[in-house]
Amino acid sequence: MTATAPPEAPPEIDLGGEARSRRTDRGFTGLVALAGLTVLIVLGLILVTTSVQAWPAIAADPIEFLTGTTWDPNEEIFGTLGFLYGTLVTSLIAMIIAVPVSIGIALFITEVAHRRSRKYIVTIVDLLATVPSVVFGLVGSIVLIPWVQPIYQWWAGVVAPVPGLNVIFDETNTGRNYFTAGLILAVMCIPIITSISREVFATVPDIDKQGAYALGATRWEMIKGAILPHSFGGLVGASMLGLGRAMGETIAVALVIGGAIGVNTNLFAPGNTMAAVIAQQWGESGGLHTDALIGIGVVLFAITVLINFLARVVVRRAEIQMKGAHS
C-alpha cells in the first residue's frame, strides 16, 4: 500500500439541515447493515435447511458418504468421492489454464495495449462473461468434443512411455471427459479473472512503476518487481472468484463430462462433478436419493467455504512476505 496522507478535513459548512441529515444518515447505516446481514442470513438458512434435508442420507453412514466411490441409488448406496474428485480435478485443470492466460490478458490490457484499443479488448473479454453457460456446454459437446478427441488420442500415444504421465493421460474413446470439462470451465473463468486482475493492476501506483523504470528496469522487470508483488492478494482473490465459478458450474459440465461414476486417474476418461450430478439426477430422484443429492450440495458448499478460507490465509501470509520489503 502506498501511504497517501488523509485529505485535510474541509471547513464545515452549515447547510441548515443538520437534524434531518443525521436522521437520514442513521437510516442509511441501518439499511446498509441490513443488506449486509441479509447475505449472512440467507447463507445460514441455506446451510441449515439443506443440512436438515440431507441428514437422513448422510447420517446412515457419514464416512461412506464422503469417501465411498460407489453411487448406486437403486441399492441406496451413496458414496460421493467420485463427484468430489471430478469437481476438484476439473476446477484444477480450469485454474491451471485460466489463471496464467487471464493475468496475461490483464497485463496486456493495462501495460502493453495501445490506450485507444484498450477499451475494445476490455469489451470483448467482458462479452465472453455474458455468454450463457449452456451455450458453452453446447459448443463443447457439438463442436469441441469431436475435434479434440483425436488430439487426446494422439497425446496419450505420445506420453505412453512416460511413467506417471501415462496414468494421467491414457487411451480414450471419447472427448467427453474431465479434461474437456476443464477446458470449457477455463474459458468460462477467463473473463472473470481477467476483469478483476485488470482492476487490481490499475491500482498499482504510477510512482512505483515509474520508479522501477527509473532504476533501469525493463518492462518485464517492472511488471515482476512493481506490479505483481503489489497485486498478489488481488490476483488470488480474482482466481478464487474464478474457482468458485468453476466448482459451481453445472450445465456446461453436465453436457461434456460424460457422466461416469467413480474416481478415474485418467483425465481423458468420463467422470462427473458434484454440481452436474445434482442437476442430472434431481428430476427423477425420490426419497433417500433426493436427500443424498442435497447432501452433495452441502459438501460442495462446505468445500467452497473451506477453499475460500485457505485462500485468505495464503493471501495474508504472502502479502506480509512480498510487500514487507517494499513498503
Add this chain to the structure above:
Amino acid sequence: MKLNRRTIFGTLTAGALAMSMAACGGGSDDNGADGEMVSGEITGSGASFPDAFYAAAIEAYAEVNPDLIVTYNAVGSGTGKSEFGEGLNDFAGSDSLVKDDDGPEAGSFQYIPTVAAPITVSYNLPGVEGLQLDQETLANIFQGAITAWNDPAIAATNEGVTLPDTAITVAHRSDGSGTTSNFTKFLDEATDAWTLGSGDEVTWPEGSIGGEKNTGVAQVITQTEGAIGYVDLADATETKLVTAAIENADGAFIQPTLEATTAALDGAEVADDLSYNPLNAAGAETYPIVAPTYILLRTDYEDEEVAAGVKEFVNYLLTDGQDIATDNYFAPLPAGLQEQALAALNETIA
C-alpha cells in the same frame, strides 16, 4: 443513445400492446360458442419422456377449448410425483409406478395410461444396417462383456453380415431417466445374464460414455464409431440413427416401430390399477423394449372446476389426442386399453 433507448422502448410497448389486444380479441370471439366447455386453469408436472406429446396435445387442445388453460411442466417423474404428493399440481405425469417414499399416498391417485413409445437400440457402424440382436447378447454388450463388433455372439444372429472388429462403445444417459429405468428393467427381466440391476441410473461399465438426455446419447452415437446406445424413437429418427432389430419374447427380431409398440401394449397384461408392463410382451409382432407413461389423477379433487378441467383434458388425450401421438413418435393405446383408461377416468372423476 437516449434517443435509441426510447425508440426501442416504444417499439416494445407497441408490440406488447398489439399482442395483448390480439389475445383479448381471440378470447372474446370464442366466448359462448359452446356452453358446456369447461374453463379455468389446470397444471400438471412430471415425466419429460412424454413431454413432446403432451405439449403438442395441449397446443391442439387450446384450439378446441381455449377457455381451459393447461400447463405441463416436464420436471421429471420423481419431482412430478413428489409435487403431486404435496398438492402442488393437479395431475402428475410419470413413467414409473409410485413407490412408498415417492410422495403420493396409496389410494390417493389413479393411473391413467396415455401413450407408449419404443426405446430403440441405435448404433454407429458404417456399412452395417439391420443388425439383429438377441436379448442375451444385448445384455452382454451393454454390461461390457462383449467388447468387439465381430464377436461370435453377434455374428450368430447376423448371418451374411460382415462385421468389423471395431471396439464397442456403450452410450448411456448421464441424467437420471425413466428411459434408462425401462431399458435396464427389460434387460433385468428378460435375461439371466444382466448383472447391473435396473433403475433411473445404473453404474455402467468403464469406458462407456454418458450423454445428456436422449439428444446427448444420440450425439454420442453419431460422434463415436462403434458406439451403441438406447435412444427414444423421436431422437433416433430425427438424427437418422441406425436401429437394431431386437429379439422379442416369441423369438422374432423386430425393428422399433410404432405399430410394433402398440402391438406390445396389446400383448401386455394390464393390472387392476391400470398399471401394465409392456416389456418383453407376448406376440409375434411386438417390439420388446417399450416404455409406458401414465398420468396420475387425484381420487378426490377439492375444487370441482379443476376436477372438471382435468377430466376434460385427459379425456381429450385419450380420444382425439391419440391421433397427435404418432406425429410425435409415440404409439397410441390399443382399443382395449383405451376403453379401460376412459372407464377409469369416468369412475375417478364423476
